[in-house]
Amino acid sequence: MTYLKKMVGEKIREIRKHKGLTQEELSERAQIKYTYLGDVERGVRNISLESLEKIMNALEIRPGDLFDYRELNLSSNEIELEAILEVHHNYLKVKKIEDVKMIHVITKEIFKRMEERG
Incomplete structure (x- = not known):
């Protein structure tokens, strides 16, 4: 979407x-x-x-x-998240698998540290 x-x-x-x-x-x-x-x-x-x-x-x-969205009552967090995920997906799908795996490992480590901080 x-x-x-x-x-x-x-x-x-x-x-x-x-x-x-x-x-x-x-x-x-x-x-x-x-x-x-x-x-x-x-x-x-x-x-x-x-x-x-x-x-x-x-x-x-x-x-x-x-196309006037100034007063549109959207869940902007949901829309923003979908847009960000789509950009990342499009970026990653053209990369080498080794690079994607490395990014995945780094991302997991970042999330782990974020959860440890509470």
Whole structure:
């Protein structure tokens, strides 16, 4: 799950709920499957521009409204953690296995010392 998919999905959910709509009602208005909408809101499904436009039209919002995150009530720690883990995963997956193992050993030692300090 990418950071942007999660952010867009959370924003769609927030706007939908603010407008008092269920997923079924919004999906009917947008002429998309409600299961697809649920996946989009959870950030587990890529959304096409065509579907995004249908949802924005059904919610009566502009693109700027969808990408304005200043008032989005997200668990920022969860979003931040996912973004950090994704960056580290992408970094490590192109490294040699020996380097990844060494980083793992170092990381385990750091966590062990952190736990000892309480």
